Amino acid sequence: MDYPAVIGWTADEAVWILDQTLLPDREEHRELDSVDAVAEAIRRLRVRGAPLIGVAAAMGMTLALRDCATRAEALVALEAADQQLRSARPTAVNLGWALDRIRRCLDRELGDVPSLRQVVRSQADQIREDEQANCEKIGVAGLPLLPEGAGVMTICNAGALATGGLGTATAPIYLAHSEGRRLEAIVPETRPLLQGARLTAWELMRAGISATLIPDGAIASRLAQGDVTCAIVGADRIAANGDVANKIGTLGLALAAWDAKVPLYVAAPRSTFDPHCPTGAEIPIELRDADEVRGFQNTTTAPSEVAVWNPAFDVTPARLITGYIMPEGLLERVE
Amino acid sequence: MDYPAVIGWTADEAVWILDQTLLPDREEHRELDSVDAVAEAIRRLRVRGAPLIGVAAAMGMTLALRDCATRAEALVALEAADQQLRSARPTAVNLGWALDRIRRCLDRELGDVPSLRQVVRSQADQIREDEQANCEKIGVAGLPLLPEGAGVMTICNAGALATGGLGTATAPIYLAHSEGRRLEAIVPETRPLLQGARLTAWELMRAGISATLIPDGAIASRLAQGDVTCAIVGADRIAANGDVANKIGTLGLALAAWDAKVPLYVAAPRSTFDPHCPTGAEIPIELRDADEVRGFQNTTTAPSEVAVWNPAFDVTPARLITGYIMPEGLLERVE
Numbered sequence: 137m138d139y140p141a142v143i144g145w146t147a148d149e150a151v152w153i154l155d156q157t158l159l160p161d162r163e164e165h166r167e168l169d170s171v172d173a174v175a176e177a178i179r180r181l182r183v184r185g186a187p188l189i190g191v192a193a194a195m196g197m198t199l200a201l202r203d204c205a206t207r208a209e210a211l212v213a214l215e216a217a218d219q220q221l222r223s224a225r226p227t228a229v230n231l232g233w234a235l236d237r238i239r240r241c242l243d244r245e246l247g248d249v250p251s252l253r254q255v256v257r258s259q260a261d262q263i264r265e266d267e268q269a270n271c272e273k274i275g276v277a278g279l280p281l282l283p284e285g286a287g288v289m290t291i292c293n294a295g296a297l298a299t300g301g302l303g304t305a306t307a308p309i310y311l312a313h314s315e316g317r318r319l320e321a322i323v324p325e326t327r328p329l330l331q332g333a334r335l336t337a338w339e340l341m342r343a344g345i346s347a348t349l350i351p352d353g354a355i356a357s358r359l360a361q362g363d364v365t366c367a368i369v370g371a372d373r374i375a376a377n378g379d380v381a382n383k384i385g386t387l388g389l390a391l392a393a394w395d396a397k398v399p400l401y402v403a404a405p406r407s408t409f410d411p412h413c414p415t416g417a418e419i420p421i422e423l424r425d426a427d428e429v430r431g432f433q434n435t436t437t438a439p440s441e442v443a444v445w446n447p448a449f450d451v452t453p454a455r456l457i458t459g460y461i462m463p464e465g466l467l468e469r470v471e
Numbered sequence: 472m473d474y475p476a477v478i479g480w481t482a483d484e485a486v487w488i489l490d491q492t493l494l495p496d497r498e499e500h501r502e503l504d505s506v507d508a509v510a511e512a513i514r515r516l517r518v519r520g521a522p523l524i525g526v527a528a529a530m531g532m533t534l535a536l537r538d539c540a541t542r543a544e545a546l547v548a549l550e551a552a553d554q555q556l557r558s559a560r561p562t563a564v565n566l567g568w569a570l571d572r573i574r575r576c577l578d579r580e581l582g583d584v585p586s587l588r589q590v591v592r593s594q595a596d597q598i599r600e601d602e603q604a605n606c607e608k609i610g611v612a613g614l615p616l617l618p619e620g621a622g623v624m625t626i627c628n629a630g631a632l633a634t635g636g637l638g639t640a641t642a643p644i645y646l647a648h649s650e651g652r653r654l655e656a657i658v659p660e661t662r663p664l665l666q667g668a669r670l671t672a673w674e675l676m677r678a679g680i681s682a683t684l685i686p687d688g689a690i691a692s693r694l695a696q697g698d699v700t701c702a703i704v705g706a707d708r709i710a711a712n713g714d715v716a717n718k719i720g721t722l723g724l725a726l727a728a729w730d731a732k733v734p735l736y737v738a739a740p741r742s743t744f745d746p747h748c749p750t751g752a753e754i755p756i757e758l759r760d761a762d763e764v765r766g767f768q769n770t771t772t773a774p775s776e777v778a779v780w781n782p783a784f785d786v787t788p789a790r791l792i793t794g795y796i797m798p799e800g801l802l803e804r805v806e
Contacts, residue, residue, distance in 0.1 A: 322780075325764065327687060348780050353661065353720025356720075384686060388723045392726055395726050429668075429686055433770050435770040437767060438684055444685070450689070
């Protein structure tokens, strides 16, 4: 399976990431050698996608220990790093989930700084491997949804670039393609940051998978054409009642899919489910900077002083979701 | 009422237009001194909006007569110009409607070249005045939909820039504002060509009307917030059964408005209704260039070789439309 490498350790134990803000024009790695740098990379979406920001935060925790001489110093630095990374973005629950996993391991480790570093690093590696394995399992669970000739719509990027593995929403697509099934991915560009155009189109084409880019406004019209057989999206947080927070535009896609009778599936690992969040109404929605909508890169697209509403996510009610593709299997909703 | 001038005659009887592709950065007039130039301006969206391209085509017909010495030459040139302008864009019915009006006047005019020119020019002026008057009447008909404190969503630009008057969808907004009512316009940016961001936000701010720009993907989410009391959109063609072709994204807006119980109105003059078109399925939908979606101006936003589907319009079924705001009054649909 040909998917891009997105994160790893450098030779001197810093973290490297594929800087996703530069794609598709440039494929550049960026070294992150401090907790500040990791938090900045998460906030600025250099590294993004619910599973991947959990991985990045966990790996970033090792950097808190860089200048610590004593266990006492280390515990203070780890606590500060946990707080800083946890608050880097509010919506994806995976961030807190990964940091909780690190925290639980630290609670059991009574050794000195090298031991603490070893524990954090090995747990971060475990989280990364778990997320990769989850992607594989999601792919297997979702494979029956994409028979020969399938047309599949996905929004934003819930791909390799969002997970470090096969992706969540894209995992069944990669697997179906690798089995030789002919299929077509329909990719909305996903303003304002164009993760569909810049990232999903790029990684699918890189893998030799046929993809068609559409403006976000064409989602409903394309679903009404009859050639999209299934929609699969990722998730940033799934509430206990099945409501899903995902990239802004998902709710519109869900309403259009419902009207066109196209089944809509949400692909996500267990870490995206938040049992403490009763419904979508309780999920915090990140509001991002106005300038993301007033332009793109160095191009201005609107009057500079216009007011902007720029939520990064929306909430799709469970009633619009056909099922959830989880590592544990395909869970179809029953009304 | 403070709205921009968008089209007129130059001193030497050519046509000038406000070049809308340069907004909001530059407010530049462009002289069109041939039928070719008018057709190019319509195709390239320098002049756009269903009513306004009808006006531009009608005015452009005078330019066919520039080098004609005899009546016989003139009739040939007028016929060629009619064909060229009529096919410049396929979806808006106003283009053919305006050219039909010119044609009917020519059929009654038996004089020489100066007489023919006079007939075309005065009919073009009449069409322009009629569209301006239609906008005023649409504004009056739609005014009760926008009480004090209203939140109104509109897509693309069905404004002064689309009509030469107060706009269609924007006419009630301009009138409500001029009556001192506090209101908020919610403006989706409308990719790929960003007429919401570049044009509607610009003209509303210019008039001192409060406007909030949102990404197209945020339409459904914003409608679900509860502060949008009404949606008003324009139309490029309305079929006999009430189905509406309008800017791509309108169908998604309509589905989201329906789900959120926000009433959706379509504002249009009689020239946008096409009695010869039984349903939306028979409306031809213009497919535009892939590069409009692969980038914006000189900025690339997607892999250069990715396939693109870029329909300029979609069709909203009549079942999703609360009513039609026409110069003749407000027509509410009855199920």
